[in-house]
Amino acid sequence: MNHSARPGQTAPYAKGPKTKLPSARKIRRACNKELYRTIKRLKVYIAPDLVTQGENLYYRKVIGNLIWVNENHNNRKVQCDWWDKDVLPELAALWDIPEAKLSAAFRDSYGG
Helix, strand or coil: CCCCCCCCCCCCCCCCCCCCCCCHHHHHHHHHHHHHHHHHHHCCCCCHHHHHHHHHHHHHHHHHCHHHHHHCCCCHHHHHHHHHHHCHHHHHHHHCCCHHHHHHHHHHHHCC
């Protein structure tokens, strides 16, 4: 009995497409890259210690909501809406940047 899948078919044990949760390292690196791109679009100086605090804040928020973020991994607009609601207020206060400006920079860099 041959269990190898033919082109266009799934293996007999597969129950459909399932996305695997990313590792903590991948999540941290993605959060750091997203905030780095956002800071570049802001064109303001943010002290390295504040950047690190912001990265940790964003990472904790993503880990806390990981299942939802993973379920919506293909919908960047919905993810940006979540970011505006859950991450933006605290990050804007930490970095002392207007929320509208930070939100626009994040959406521009993230693509949502």
